[in-house]
Amino acid sequence: MYTLDQVPVGDTVVVKKIHGEGRTRRRIMDMGITKGVSILVRKVAPLGDPIELNVRGYELSIRKDEAVSIEVE
Amino acid sequence: MSIKIALAGNPNCGKTTLFNELTGSSQYVGNWPGVTVEKKDGLLKGHKDVIIQDLPGIYSLSPYTLEEKVARNYLVNDRPDVILNIIDGTNLERNLYLTTQLAELGIPMVLAVNMMDLVKKSGDHINLQKLSELLHCEVVEISALHGTNCRKAAELAIAQAGRTVDEHAHVFTGSVEHALAHIEESVYNMVKPELLRWYAIKIFERDEEMASQVHLSQQLHDHLEAHIKDCEKEMDDDAESIIINQRYEYITRIIDQILTRGKQLHSMTLSDKIDSVVTNRVLALPIFFIIMTLVYYISVTTIGGWATDWTNDVFFGEIVNDAATSFLASIQAPDWLSGLIVDGIIGGVGTVLGFVPQILLIFFFMSLLEDSGYMARVAFIMDRIFRRFGLSGKSFIPILVGMGCGVPAVMATRTIENERDRRMTIMLCTFIPCSAKAVIISMITSTFFPDSIFLAPAMYFLGIAVIVLSGIALKKTHLFSGDPAPFVMELPAYHIPSMKGVLIHMWERARGFIIKAGTIIFTACVIIWFFSTFNAHLEMVDIENSMMAFFGNAISWVFAPLGLGSWKGAVAVISAEMAKENAIGTLAVLNGITSDADEAVMAGIAGMFTPLAAMSYMILNLFDPPCVVAMATIAREMGDRKWAAVAILFQVAIGYSMALVTYQLGGWLFYGMPFGLGQGVAIVLCLAALYFILRPAPHDKASNETREGAAA
Numbered sequence: 001m002y003t004l005d006q007v008p009v010g011d012t013v014v015v016k017k018i019h020g021e022g023r024t025r026r027r028i029m030d031m032g033i034t035k036g037v038s039i040l041v042r043k044v045a046p047l048g049d050p051i052e053l054n055v056r057g058y059e060l061s062i063r064k065d066e067a068v069s070i071e072v073e
Numbered sequence: 074m075s076i077k078i079a080l081a082g083n084p085n086c087g088k089t090t091l092f093n094e095l096t097g098s099s100q101y102v103g104n105w106p107g108v109t110v111e112k113k114d115g116l117l118k119g120h121k122d123v124i125i126q127d128l129p130g131i132y133s134l135s136p137y138t139l140e141e142k143v144a145r146n147y148l149v150n151d152r153p154d155v156i157l158n159i160i161d162g163t164n165l166e167r168n169l170y171l172t173t174q175l176a177e178l179g180i181p182m183v184l185a186v187n188m189m190d191l192v193k194k195s196g197d198h199i200n201l202q203k204l205s206e207l208l209h210c211e212v213v214e215i216s217a218l219h220g221t222n223c224r225k226a227a228e229l230a231i232a233q234a235g236r237t238v239d240e241h242a243h244v245f246t247g248s249v250e251h252a253l254a255h256i257e258e259s260v261y262n263m264v265k266p267e268l269l270r271w272y273a274i275k276i277f278e279r280d281e282e283m284a285s286q287v288h289l290s291q292q293l294h295d296h297l298e299a300h301i302k303d304c305e306k307e308m309d310d311d312a313e314s315i316i317i318n319q320r321y322e323y324i325t326r327i328i329d330q331i332l333t334r335g336k337q338l339h340s341m342t343l344s345d346k347i348d349s350v351v352t353n354r355v356l357a358l359p360i361f362f363i364i365m366t367l368v369y370y371i372s373v374t375t376i377g378g379w380a381t382d383w384t385n386d387v388f389f390g391e392i393v394n395d396a397a398t399s400f401l402a403s404i405q406a407p408d409w410l411s412g413l414i415v416d417g418i419i420g421g422v423g424t425v426l427g428f429v430p431q432i433l434l435i436f437f438f439m440s441l442l443e444d445s446g447y448m449a450r451v452a453f454i455m456d457r458i459f460r461r462f463g464l465s466g467k468s469f470i471p472i473l474v475g476m477g478c479g480v481p482a483v484m485a486t487r488t489i490e491n492e493r494d495r496r497m498t499i500m501l502c503t504f505i506p507c508s509a510k511a512v513i514i515s516m517i518t519s520t521f522f523p524d525s526i527f528l529a530p531a532m533y534f535l536g537i538a539v540i541v542l543s544g545i546a547l548k549k550t551h552l553f554s555g556d557p558a559p560f561v562m563e564l565p566a567y568h569i570p571s572m573k574g575v576l577i578h579m580w581e582r583a584r585g586f587i588i589k590a591g592t593i594i595f596t597a598c599v600i601i602w603f604f605s606t607f608n609a610h611l612e613m614v615d616i617e618n619s620m621m622a623f624f625g626n627a628i629s630w631v632f633a634p635l636g637l638g639s640w641k642g643a644v645a646v647i648s649a650e651m652a653k654e655n656a657i658g659t660l661a662v663l664n665g666i667t668s669d670a671d672e673a674v675m676a677g678i679a680g681m682f683t684p685l686a687a688m689s690y691m692i693l694n695l696f697d698p699p700c701v702v703a704m705a706t707i708a709r710e711m712g713d714r715k716w717a718a719v720a721i722l723f724q725v726a727i728g729y730s731m732a733l734v735t736y737q738l739g740g741w742l743f744y745g746m747p748f749g750l751g752q753g754v755a756i757v758l759c760l761a762a763l764y765f766i767l768r769p770a771p772h773d774k775a776s777n778e779t780r781e782g783a784a785a
Contacts, residue, residue, distance in 0.1 A: 012339060018314070023137035024559035029317045030133040031561055032167050035310075037321070040339040043348075046357040047457035050560060052348075054339045056166040059348070059564040061453050066559060 004039070005051070005067035012040045013072040020069035032056040033070060075122040076234045078227065079153035081144065081175055083168050084130030085446070085565035086161040087187040090217035090574050092127045095227055102581055104712070105143045112143075117227055125227075126153060132167070132563075134174045136282050139492065148178050149268065149283075154234035156182040157226060159217070162192040162199060163566065165332065169324045173244055176208065177274060179267030181233040184212040185226040190219075195342070196335020203331045209240045218571055241270060244323045249315055252304040253277055256297055263287050277301055278313050344566040348450070357454050364447070365473055372434035373477030373508070380430030389423030409606075409613055417602030422595055426587070428480050428702065433583050435474055435481040439488060440578035444570035448488055449562060456560060462544030463553055464501070465494035471502040472540065476533075479503035479703035483710050484582060491558045499710055500720040501543055503699040504727075505536040509653035510695050516657045517691040520675040521684040532695060539696060539727065546765035552719065554771060586706070597701045601651055605644075617663065621647070634751055635693060635729070636686035636736040649694050650701055656694045685744055689736040697728025730758045 007013050015037050018025055032055050033039065040054040050063040080095075082088040093100075096115030105112045110129055117123035128147065129140035136142060148156070156175055160168040175182055184204070192199060205212040211229045215222040245253060256273040264272045264287055275283035276297060289297070301312050308315050341349075351360055371377065397419055401411040442448045448467065455466035467489045475482035482502045489495040506514060518528045547553050605621040608614045616622060625640035625647065632643050641663045649656035657674065664677035682690060698704055698721050708717035737755035740746035 023135075024561070026133075026135050026137055026313060026317075027559050027561045029314060030135060030170070031563070032170065032321060034314075034318050034321045038338065042345070043352065044354070045352070045453055045457060046354050047454075049457045050453060052352070052453065052564060054345075056164075057338075058164045058167060058566075059345070061449075061560070061562050061564050063456070063560045066561060 001071055002073060003068050004041070004053075004070040004072050005064040007041045007072060009041050009043055012038055014038055015070060016073050017071040018069060019071060024066060025069065028062070028066060028070065031060055032058075033060075039072070075124055076155070076231055077124045077126060077151075077153040078117070078230050078234070079126045079128055079148065079156045079180075080159065081128045081148075081156055081171070082130065082159035083132055083161065083164075083171060085563065086130070086159050086164075086168060087217040088127065088130055088159050089578075090571055091159055091185070091187070091215070091223060091226075092125065093574060093577055094217055094220050094223045096125055105147075110140055110143050120231075123227070123231060125157075131171065133171060136280050142282075145283075148175075148180065149271070149286075153180060155230045155236075156180050157185060157230045158182055159185045159187055159215075162186045162189045162214075163195070165199070166321070166324055166328060169327065170320055172208070173242070173320045173323065176210070176242060177271045179238050179265075179269075179271065181236045181238055182210045183226060183230045183233055184208065184210055185215045185222075186212060187215055187217050189214045190216055198333040198335070200331040200333075204327070207327050207330065208242055218568075238267065242323075245316075245319050246322075248304050248307050249277075249319055252300050255300055259293060259297060260287055260289070263289075274316060277304075278316050342566065344446075347567050348564070351447075352450050352453060357450075361451065361454055364442075365470070368435075368438045368442075369473055369477065372431060372438060373474070377431040377434045377477070378508070380434075381427045384430060385423060385427035389419055389427065393419055393423065412606055412613065413599070413602060416606070417599050418595070420598070420602075422598060428478060429583060429587060431478055432481045432484065432586055433579060435477075435485060436579040436582045437575065439470070439485055440575040441570055443488055444568065444575055444578070446565045446567045449564050452560075452562060453564060460560075462541050463494070463497050463548030464544055465489050465491060465498065468494065468498040468502070471498050472505055475502045475505040475507060477508055479507050479699040480586070480706050482507075483703060483706045484586065486710060487582070493553055493558060496711065496716055496720075497544060497547060497553055499707055500547070500723060501540045503703055503707075503724070504539045504543070504696060506532055506695055507653065507699070509700070512654055513649075513656045513691055513694050516675065516678070517687050520679050521682070521687045532691075536695070539731075542762075542766050543723075543727065546762070547723075549765070549768060549770045551771075597651070597705075601648075605648070616644070616659075634737070634754070635689045635732040636683070636740075637690055637693070639681075641681065642686075642690065645690075646693065646697075650698070650704075652700045652702070653694060656690075683744075685736060685739050688739065689732045692735050693728050693732035695728070696724070696731050698724040730762070734758055 002013075004013070004015075015033060015035055017035065018029060018033065020028075033053075037055060042052040042054050042059065044051050045061075050061050051067060053060045053062065080088055080092055092113065092115070095117055097118045099118075100113055100115040103112045104110065113127040115125050115127075117125055126147070128144045131138070131141045131144050134141055134145045134148075136145075147153075156178070158172055158175055160172065172182075172184065186199070186201060186204075189199070201212045201214055211233065213222055213226045213229055215226050217223060243250075253270075253273050256276050257269050260272060260276070261269065272283065272287055276287065276289075279301070305312055305315065310318070350356055394415060397415055398411065401414065406414075439448075442451070451470065452466035455469050457466075459466050459468050468486075470488070471482045471485045474485050479502070482505075483499050486495050486498045486502065489498060514529050514532050518525065522528050601621075604624065605616050605619045606613055607620060608618055609620055609623065621644055622640055625644035629638055629640045629643040632638060632646065637643065637646070641660070644663060645656060645659045648659040657678070660678045660681065661674045664681055678687070699707075704721060707720050708714070711717040711720060733751075734755045737746075737751040738759075741748055741752045746752075
């Protein structure tokens with residue numbers, strides 16, 4: 001399964017499915033990461049985590065732990 | 074009849090700026106009932122009967138975060154007359170997501186689209202007329218920063234207040250709309266008509282908190298559940314996701330009709346260009362340390378330090394003190410009265426007010442960093458390190474500020490959104506030696522260990538070690554256990570902050586400190602002054618004959634295992650709780666030293682302690698609870714007595730245990746003390762600490778969920 005944490009910096013991907021449950025999943029979706037949305041992986045923080053995404057025209061940062069539950073293609 | 078306007082919007086959309094613009098100086102700041110979320114309201118300038126209620130900045134009305142719960146409970150139960158929804162024009166998609174939810178509450182709404190100047194500059198065009206038609210509500214373009222059209226937005230809201238909302242936007246499609254219509258039909262008589270849509274969607278989403286307000290019978294619940302399941306099957310997704318997806322799909326359709334993009338998707342904005350330097354892999358950390366050093370240097374070392382010294386030594390120490398003394402002498406006030414006023418009140422409250430310049434400066438910079446958008450980058454850069462020991466990336470700042478003074482340090486934790494991280498930071502940030510503790514370190518090391526150049530810096534490293542190890546150990550206790558809070562954080566576009574906003578922000582925080590901590594400190598000062606000035610017959614005596622000395626004698630056994638068994642040690646420890654500077658000063662007084670010269674003080678305390686006991690005394694003062702001002706601040710910022718007690722008791726335990734281990738094991742290893750009970754206890758304490766640090770984390774997700782539920 002190709003998940004968001006594996007996407008190299010600078011690549012743009014499309015979200016296929018959000019796994020997981022509860023409030024983390026809800027938060028991820030509330031912030032606009034939903035099925036079919038296009039995400040650019042902008043950069044990785046200096047110490048390797050979290051990552052910065054460009055989604056729906058703004059910058060969002062999430063931990064790799066959370067990115068694992070976002071399936072992309 | 075007064076009109077209530079609720080101001081709602083995403084974080085960083087300019088809501089606070091608009092609120093300041095509309096209400097001016099009539100603001101009232103408090104907390105929402107039962108929670109530590111800040112509540113602000115104010116009167117619309119020039120209208121005594123229009124109340125503006127500022128809601129917390131939120132992204133959604135989900136049941137998961139405290140702020141969102143507070144906002145939705147207010148909107149559902151208190152029913153403001155109109156919602157003024159402020160939207161960041163540069164970030165329409167995500168901002169409209171909240172709008173679609175607000176629109177379902179059956180409250181008339183006006184949309185204020187902010188930062189349109191930036192939208193135009195970027196080459197985009199937004200058709201506000203069309204947006205207004207599609208959403209069935211008034212839309213107005215504003216600039217909160219320049220004050221443009223803010224009044225007009227408020228007037229539009231007043232005109233809409235109390236209207237019935239009869240048209241809904243068509244957000245949901247096909248089978249979802251079908252299921253919602255079915256739910257609406259079934260609960261039609263059970264909810265207020267204007268909230269029908271809201272409750273129908275919440276029942277569909279399985280939002281238990283809201284659904285429980287409808288009191289569905291088990292039969293009806295099962296019946297509706299069957300419909301929801303059918304819909305989920307058809308859409309191949311769960312109900313909550315279906316709703317979120319359809320909202321965003323609806324917004325995408327709107328955006329296609331109203332927005333003409335002047336740039337490509339995922340293109341670099343000015344903010345992104347700034348970030349390519351500021352959060353750059355190589356430069357981010359150096360830039361961060363430079364900024365932090367500057368903040369520290371200006372607000373603690375130089376300007377803040379000078380101002381605090383001046384306030385303490387000159388303003389209260391000489392000007393106010395002399396004026397009061399000569400005034401009291403001129404009216405021939407009795408000794409006890411001048412003692413109370415000069416030593417008790419001016420001495421004590423003066424110390425507190427001496428912190429005000431530092432606090433003002435620290436909060437000036439905090440507000441500046443926050444309002445400009447840099448604080449979110451701090452969390453982004455530092456998260457990796459700090460979450461390992463249960464703290465947040467933003468915990469770095471309180472710890473750094475703590476090197477100056479624990480009081481602003483504890484207050485600086487306000488920028489940490491997550492309640493658990495914030496509480497942990499409050500508990501731990503005063504372990505770093507503050508400037509008053511630095512006096513203890515320098516006096517003790519130069520008196521007893523003049524040859525060791527490593528001891529003083531070692532105390533700072535010890536402070537950091539205690540923070541890190543405590544964090545690791547506390548994270549595994551049931552108080553702080555569970556998965557780390559999700560870190561899904563917006564990196565807002567950089568803004569030049571409005572000076573007015575920053576100053577208001579700074580003053581709000583400092584004022585809280587002066588009023589609340591001031592009252593507690595005032596009382597504490599009077600009490601401590603009373604006990605150290607009078608004996609049991611209420612005669613004025615020197616401290617060695619006072620009730621304080623009596624208490625010191627009575628409890629000196631407590632400090633005996635630390636090598637501080639005399640009453641002088643006990644009194645000095647208590648007195649250091651007033652202000653850590655007193656740790657040395659009181660010792661001087663108790664040993665009858667009248668000269669202020671360091672050499673005299675050193676000679677005095679050198680005769681009182683063995684080097685080992687001095688070491689233990691230093692460790693105790695560094696790691697037991699901070700001074701009473703800081704403790705009052707901890708209590709205030711915890712917002713909860715139980716948590717304040719937990720924090721203080723934890724600090725007592727750490728300080729006492731560390732001093733005990735130092736004295737007992739140090740004596741056994743280096744000073745030829747025989748191995749006895751004390752050494753046994755010290756070894757047990759060490760093993761217990763190791764156990765709490767090294768034991769595997771108990772993994773109980775379930776208890777975490779319930780705890781969060783209970784906290785709400």
